[in-house]
Amino acid sequence: MLEGRQLRLFLGSRAILRGVDVAVGPGECLGLFGPNGAGKSTLLSILSLQREPTSGALRMFGAPAHVDDLALRRRLGYLGHEPGVFLGLTGMENLVFYGRLYRLSGVARRAEAALSRVGLGPFRHEIVRNYSAGMRQRLALARATLHQPDILLLDEPHQSLDPAGRDLLDAEIRSQCQRGGAVIFASHEVARGYRLATRLMVMRRGKVEWQAEPASAPEDEFRRALDGALGGGVR
Amino acid sequence: MIRAAGWILWKDITLEFRGRELLVPAGVFGLLIAMLYGFAFDPAKNGLHGTFPGLLWLGIFFASFLAVGRAFSVEAEASQQLLLAPIDRGSLFLAKLALNILLTLVLAAVMTPAFAILLQTGLPPETGTFLLIEALGLVGFSAAGTAMGALAAQTRLRELLLPALLLPFTSPLLLGVVSATKALYGGEVAAAGNWIMLIAIFDVIFIVVPVLLFEFLTEV
Amino acid sequence: MRYLRWVSVPLWIAALYLALIWVPDERSLGVSYRIFYIHLGMAWTALLALTANFVVSLLVLFMKRRRETLDNYAQATAEVGLLMTTATLASGMLWAKVAWGAFWTWDPRLTTTAILWFLYAGYLLLREAIDQPQRRMVYSAVYGLIVFIDVPIVYLSVRWWTSIHPVVFTNTGINITPQMLIAVIFFFFATLFLALDLIWLRAKQQDLRERLERMREQRLGELGY
Amino acid sequence: MSVEKQFLEYVFFAYSAVFLLIFLFVTNVWRRTRHLEQQLSALEGDGEKES
Numbered sequence: 219m220l221e222g223r224q225l226r227l228f229l230g231s232r233a234i235l236r237g238v239d240v241a242v243g244p245g246e247c248l249g250l251f252g253p254n255g256a257g258k259s260t261l262l263s264i265l266s267l268q269r270e271p272t273s274g275a276l277r278m279f280g281a282p283a284h285v286d287d288l289a290l291r292r293r294l295g296y297l298g299h300e301p302g303v304f305l306g307l308t309g310m311e312n313l314v315f316y317g318r319l320y321r322l323s324g325v326a327r328r329a330e331a332a333l334s335r336v337g338l339g340p341f342r343h344e345i346v347r348n349y350s351a352g353m354r355q356r357l358a359l360a361r362a363t364l365h366q367p368d369i370l371l372l373d374e375p376h377q378s379l380d381p382a383g384r385d386l387l388d389a390e391i392r393s394q395c396q397r398g399g400a401v402i403f404a405s406h407e408v409a410r411g412y413r414l415a416t417r418l419m420v421m422r423r424g425k426v427e428w429q430a431e432p433a434s435a436p437e438d439e440f441r442r443a444l445d446g447a448l449g450g451g452v453r
Numbered sequence: 454m455i456r457a458a459g460w461i462l463w464k465d466i467t468l469e470f471r472g473r474e475l476l477v478p479a480g481v482f483g484l485l486i487a488m489l490y491g492f493a494f495d496p497a498k499n500g501l502h503g504t505f506p507g508l509l510w511l512g513i514f515f516a517s518f519l520a521v522g523r524a525f526s527v528e529a530e531a532s533q534q535l536l537l538a539p540i541d542r543g544s545l546f547l548a549k550l551a552l553n554i555l556l557t558l559v560l561a562a563v564m565t566p567a568f569a570i571l572l573q574t575g576l577p578p579e580t581g582t583f584l585l586i587e588a589l590g591l592v593g594f595s596a597a598g599t600a601m602g603a604l605a606a607q608t609r610l611r612e613l614l615l616p617a618l619l620l621p622f623t624s625p626l627l628l629g630v631v632s633a634t635k636a637l638y639g640g641e642v643a644a645a646g647n648w649i650m651l652i653a654i655f656d657v658i659f660i661v662v663p664v665l666l667f668e669f670l671t672e673v
Numbered sequence: 674m675r676y677l678r679w680v681s682v683p684l685w686i687a688a689l690y691l692a693l694i695w696v697p698d699e700r701s702l703g704v705s706y707r708i709f710y711i712h713l714g715m716a717w718t719a720l721l722a723l724t725a726n727f728v729v730s731l732l733v734l735f736m737k738r739r740r741e742t743l744d745n746y747a748q749a750t751a752e753v754g755l756l757m758t759t760a761t762l763a764s765g766m767l768w769a770k771v772a773w774g775a776f777w778t779w780d781p782r783l784t785t786t787a788i789l790w791f792l793y794a795g796y797l798l799l800r801e802a803i804d805q806p807q808r809r810m811v812y813s814a815v816y817g818l819i820v821f822i823d824v825p826i827v828y829l830s831v832r833w834w835t836s837i838h839p840v841v842f843t844n845t846g847i848n849i850t851p852q853m854l855i856a857v858i859f860f861f862f863a864t865l866f867l868a869l870d871l872i873w874l875r876a877k878q879q880d881l882r883e884r885l886e887r888m889r890e891q892r893l894g895e896l897g898y
Numbered sequence: 899m900s901v902e903k904q905f906l907e908y909v910f911f912a913y914s915a916v917f918l919l920i921f922l923f924v925t926n927v928w929r930r931t932r933h934l935e936q937q938l939s940a941l942e943g944d945g946e947k948e949s
Contacts, residue, residue: 622819
């Protein structure tokens with residue numbers, strides 16, 4: 219479904235990504251791990267078509283992917299560090315607005331369903347400024363999945379969610395995979411991420427250091443690889 | 454493209470109605486300018502008819518700065534997600550342009566009568582033509598302001614940079630609107646027509662060129 | 674480029690000699706009109722440097738490769754263009770005081786040149802205010818394309834509107850004596866070579882800065898960051 | 899003071915103003931280049947010491 223080969227990104231003379239190979243197929247869930255500054259968020263921003271890589275080939279659904287391909291954007295869902303919802307609008311209005319931009323049919327019905335799925339049904343007509351951080355993140359999750367994307371890209375989605383919200387998010391990710399979609403998420407949640415992912419990838423300094431499938435790699439091996447990446451620096 | 458722009462505009466107007474974050478501060482500032490001009494120039498003693506067009510337009514431009522500079526910052530809380538939506542980049546520009554035109558028109562509608570009363574000059578004769586000048590002038594100001602606001606919003610200085618980027622561009626526009634208004638006060642409608650042409654040309658340039666170049670700005 | 678200075682220095686000496694000593698005084702303005710030579714040289718070179726900035730900005734937007742180098746030249750040409758515009762305004766104001774009796778009048782050419790100064794000051798401010806190199810490159814290129822509108826307007830202002838500013842080249846011919854023309858040409862090439870030298874110097878410095886950043890990056894890598 | 903002398907003063911001012919501007923620009927560029935070169939050689943020096 220998605221395949222990136224030798225992705226590199228330079229900002230001026232700074233190398234942020236130094237040749238990353240990444241691929242997901244239908245039903246797969248790829249977990250990205252590594253210290254801050256490893257390039258996880260940058261990789262996700264390239265995969266979500268926010269910026270072109272300096273070099274390397276990115277293909278989606280069998281065709282080269284470009285930043286200005288609007289049809290392709292409709293098949294991607296992205297949830298970043300910021301919830302990306304408007305504080306002055308109600309939860310419902312936020313979803314309806316995004317639904318309109320994605321040209322969905324039956325927007326109101328879909329928005330209602332999405333809101334009750336993330337447990338915000340009773341609060342749907344309240345202004346988002348009054349939401350707690352966890353509620354905003356739930357709304358952001360509803361927003362990212364509203365148009366039922368084929369590929370879901372999540373940048374540290376567990377952050378700022380309450381425990382119930384985390385379970386909800388995990389269920390959402392699993393159902394996305396069962397539907398035949400793909401998920402790529404970046405996380406600092408070692409145990410939760412290990413259970414969730416169908417493939418694990420540890421990044422450090424813009425490169426992939428270690429990758430394996432949880433079936434063949436016990437959790438302590440994964441933890442050792444991650445500790446190596448975290449401790450390899452100067453800290 | 455137009456439909457998406459319409460939805461973004463609808464969202465911005467809803468936000469503005471709820472929060473009044475742009476119009477109220479800018480409007481208060483605009484009225485304050487009128488009052489301070491009144492103190493500084495003493496309109497009762499020295500008639501201000503000669504300088505009124507310049508005072509009025511500078512006042513409107515300065516107050517509009519507050520509103521136009523913020524128009525892109527409204528998006529800051531969700532700009533990333535908005536840019537990820539499958540919409541044409543030009544539609545975002547159009548939506549912001551329409552928002553800025555509406556905001557500056559409302560500001561001018563409040564400020565013009567206030568200036569005319571507080572500076573004791575009254576509105577110019579040929580009020581219809583004067584309204585046309587105001588509308589065209591504010592469309593031009595909003596177009597240039599939207600383009601420069603898009604540039605300034607992505608810099609470290611944000612709105613602080615906007616005056617330095619925008620004011621040199623608006624100098625021909627200021628010349629146009631002030632001269633046209635002056636011509637109306639002097640009863641020279643034909644001369645005003647020539648200035649209105651200049652304003653219209655400015656409007657066209659600053660709507661077309663940014664739409665063409667806006668694509669580049671959102672790429673990085 | 675390193676030999677530029679070997680041409681530039683004798684050219685300057687020759688130009689200064691021609692403009693300050695060789696050319697006879699003008700009838701009405703006497704010795705004061707000699708400001709004209711440095712004023713004209715700076716003005717033309719300024720417009721040329723800013724035109725170069727326009728070309729480089731276009732290339733930055735539409736070329737795929739070597740954009741970083743081009744961007745260095747965008748910075749350099751704008752700086753040198755602004756410097757020369759400043760020099761034009763400074764020498765012009767002094768001359769205006771002699772010829773017109775005031776440092777400044779709101780003549781079309783003076784007005785458009787003042788606007789030009791502010792536009793490119795804004796350009797450099799914009800560059801200064803963006804940290805991310807890619808974004809700085811594209812944003813300043815877009816802004817550079819828009820502000821260039823004023824350059825032809827400055828050039829044509831004296832021809833479009835009634836202006837008290839003198840014009841050298843008109844449809845009907847050249848408005849100066851052959852002797853003056855020789856001095857003008859020498860002065861123009863002297864300033865042009867100076868501008869090239871300055872642009873090159875500044876772009877080379879930017880290259881150095883980038884090398885330093887790469888080096889720093891590499892050293893950080895070696896240290897295991 | 900004769901008009902001639904005043905004219906001469908203005909010519910002098912104009913030329914020196916322009917040269918001053920250029921001088922300031924050039925010295926500024928040179929100073930910054932020097933600074934960059936120092937930083938660069940310091941980095942290179944460190945590299946050799948450690949390797």
